[in-house]
Amino acid sequence: MKRIFAFLLVVVMVMSFAACGGKKTDSNTTVPETTVPETTGPDASTDEVSVTYFSIYYSETPDSYQVLSAFPDESGVTISYQAEIRKEGTVDASAMATIYDAYKNSGLPALVGMQEYVEGPSASFSVSYSDGTMEEGYLYGELPEEFFNGLAAMKTCFETVTAELPEYVAQPVINGELADSDKVSLDAILAEMELPYIDNYAITGLVKDDTFAVMAGLSSADGIATGLTFSPMMITTPYSMVLVTLEEGADANAIVANFEQNLDFAKWICVSASDALIATKDNQVICVMGSDQLFSLTNDAITAAGWNVVKNIHNDAYMN
Numbered sequence: 588m589k590r591i592f593a594f595l596l597v598v599v600m601v602m603s604f605a606a607c608g609g610k611k612t613d614s615n616t617t618v619p620e621t622t623v624p625e626t627t628g629p630d631a632s633t634d635e636v637s638v639t640y641f642s643i644y645y646s647e648t649p650d651s652y653q654v655l656s657a658f659p660d661e662s663g664v665t666i667s668y669q670a671e672i673r674k675e676g677t678v679d680a681s682a683m684a685t686i687y688d689a690y691k692n693s694g695l696p697a698l699v700g701m702q703e704y705v706e707g708p709s710a711s712f713s714v715s716y717s718d719g720t721m722e723e724g725y726l727y728g729e730l731p732e733e734f735f736n737g738l739a740a741m742k743t744c745f746e747t748v749t750a751e752l753p754e755y756v757a758q759p760v761i762n763g764e765l766a767d768s769d770k771v772s773l774d775a776i777l778a779e780m781e782l783p784y785i786d787n788y789a790i791t792g793l794v795k796d797d798t799f800a801v802m803a804g805l806s807s808a809d810g811i812a813t814g815l816t817f818s819p820m821m822i823t824t825p826y827s828m829v830l831v832t833l834e835e836g837a838d839a840n841a842i843v844a845n846f847e848q849n850l851d852f853a854k855w856i857c858v859s860a861s862d863a864l865i866a867t868k869d870n871q872v873i874c875v876m877g878s879d880q881l882f883s884l885t886n887d888a889i890t891a892a893g894w895n896v897v898k899n900i901h902n903d904a905y906m907n
Contacts, residue, residue, distance in 0.1 A: 629718055635718075636717055637659075638686070640656075641683075641713070642654070643656075643711070643737075644710060645738055648708075648879055655667070657686055663680045664686075665677050686744055687714070689741060689743075689744035690737075690741065693741055694737040696722065698726070698733055698737070699723065706728055707728035710726045759777075759788045760786070760789045761790045765790065766792070769830055769832055773830055775892045776873075776889055779887070780884050787821065788820060789818060792813075793816065795808065799814070803816070804846065804850070807845065810833055815829075816828065816830075825852075827854075829875075833871065833872065843872060843897055846872065847900065850874075850876065850900065860877050860882070860905070861901065861902050862877065862900065863876045863899075866895055868892075868893060868894040868895065875889070
């Protein structure tokens with residue numbers, strides 16, 4: 588009897604391994620099959636079950652990412668397409684079925700449940716259904732070819748469903764009053780940067796009171812007439828820009844020195860900037876702290892806008 592039971596146990600274990608749908612390369616890595624399963628999730632084409640949310644995210648660097656998302660609402664399907672171009676708006680309700688069909692045939696379902704935590708690029712995707720179920724995958728480091736194939740397929744789909752939407756023109760959130768000279772100078776720099784996610788940032792006019800120096804990152808506001816800050820609304824990447832216009836007769840070199848002496852590369856929670864620059868133009872001074880592609884874009888844009896970069900400071904304590 589024991590032999591019969593042992594034999595049945597072995598059979599069950601073999602069948603269970605075959606059902607896993609993956610091949611082991613070592614004890615820590617599971618490589619999913621590249622073929623798309625015949626059935627994935629519920630049948631979202633029925634009236635009983637439908638797709639309530641779709642999203643795919645890919646980040647090559649912390650400052651460069653692509654997002655495709657869609658969810659149905661009372662007026663149709665709200666779409667956000669952010670890749671080489673960006674479109675946002677509402678399209679016909681049938682678009683969700685088109686997106687789901689593209690997803691089923693994209694290769695992404697083969698990566699459902701995959702989680703790889705390796706340093707490098709990151710990606711994720713998720714599909715939520717009205718019956719409460721969800722499919723998702725999180726990938727980091729060396730992303731599999733199946734993901735890039737799936738991303739390309741979904742980008743093609745989103746290009747189709749958003750074809751009638753105008754290209755999205757982002758506008759940063761503006762807080763407080765901005766001096767005309769400060770705003771004109773900042774707009775000239777931002778025009779050179781052409782950031783597709785510029786609306787994730789806020790422009791804040793600095794009030795000439797006791798808070799001015801602290802907000803600007805200075806020890807004193809002496810010699811400064813007006814100023815503004817340009818910074819992310821959600822701090823995932825360390826970045827800040829401060830632009831000030833000097834009072835008549837003020838010493839620009841003194842303001843440059845003030846900025847340099849008060850640089851705080853670690854003023855954010857959990858993250859720090861790798862580099863800073865200080866530049867001058869006419870009666871204005873600008874100070875930028877940041878990292879990676881965003882800092883490089885700013886540096887190039889400031890130079891293109893006619894500013895003179897007088898200080899480039901690296902954070903020796905910076906760690907990637």
